[in-house]
Amino acid sequence: MMDEAFLYGIGAAVLVALALVVSAVKITAEYERGVIFRLGRVIEAKGPGLFFIIPLIDRMVKVNLQTVTADIPPQDVITKDNVTVRVNAVTYFNVVDPVRSVVAIQNYRYATSQVAQTTLRSILGQVDLDELLVNREEINSQLQRIIDDLTNPWGIKVTLVDVKDVELPETMRRAMARQAEAERDRRAKVIHALGEMEAAENLGQAAAVLEQHPAAMQLRMLSTMVEVASDKNSTLVFPVPIELLRFFDGMTGSGQNAGGDKEGAVEAQR
Numbered sequence: 001m002m003d004e005a006f007l008y009g010i011g012a013a014v015l016v017a018l019a020l021v022v023s024a025v026k027i028t029a030e031y032e033r034g035v036i037f038r039l040g041r042v043i044e045a046k047g048p049g050l051f052f053i054i055p056l057i058d059r060m061v062k063v064n065l066q067t068v069t070a071d072i073p074p075q076d077v078i079t080k081d082n083v084t085v086r087v088n089a090v091t092y093f094n095v096v097d098p099v100r101s102v103v104a105i106q107n108y109r110y111a112t113s114q115v116a117q118t119t120l121r122s123i124l125g126q127v128d129l130d131e132l133l134v135n136r137e138e139i140n141s142q143l144q145r146i147i148d149d150l151t152n153p154w155g156i157k158v159t160l161v162d163v164k165d166v167e168l169p170e171t172m173r174r175a176m177a178r179q180a181e182a183e184r185d186r187r188a189k190v191i192h193a194l195g196e197m198e199a200a201e202n203l204g205q206a207a208a209v210l211e212q213h214p215a216a217m218q219l220r221m222l223s224t225m226v227e228v229a230s231d232k233n234s235t236l237v238f239p240v241p242i243e244l245l246r247f248f249d250g251m252t253g254s255g256q257n258a259g260g261d262k263e264g265a266v267e268a269q270r
Helices: 002-024 098-103 108-124 129-134 136-154 170-212 214-229 242-269
Strands: 025-028 032-038 041-046 049-052 058-064 068-078 084-095 156-167
Touching: 002 025, 025 032, 032 098, 041 058, 041 098, 058 098, 068 108, 084 108, 084 129, 084 136, 098 136, 108 136, 108 156, 129 136, 129 156, 136 156, 170 214
Parallel strands: none
Antiparallel strands: 025 049, 032 041, 032 058, 068 084, 084 156
């Protein structure tokens, strides 16, 4: 009986020793760190790989160093120009100081999410709607900088904040569509007016050249006739210069005056 009790005691001691050895061995992955607490006081962060702790005295808390992608729930924001919009965003952050992420904050993921939501509402409430829609990159940089400053004491590094979507009320969408249409009409009218002005300037220059060189007008007229004749039209319009009509009119008037003088002379002889 004594031998059996002794053997049982040795077996139990071996099992306890084995359990202590197993609990003393810790392994962390490459993206993890183990924060060691000894009798309630933080010692250091160990890892990655294999290391040992003192059983029943040391306690290890694993911290993941991978980048966390956290969605910021849709927030109802009133912009600086009193427009209500619904905005959602996403933030990327990771732990850079495992000790502070465990000691300084109870739940760094939840705390970072809450800070991101509060900062999003605060910053977007200070900008106009047009600035929110146009200067998206500048707003993202500002959000990232502010959130990173607030979470830095917790050992958190915010690498990126991106505003994903901005939902506008239906009335605001229609108003913006009308504004865009009016802007396009204004640009079209301005471009048309500039084209008319350039055309008038070019026509004025062409008229000055034709006035200095009358033969150029005849060449231009012949070129126009060739273009019209190439279309196989049954009717050909032939432009006659006004000067030529005046010349023939003068010739006709002179002939009539000469005939009248001759008839008067014959009557006088009779």
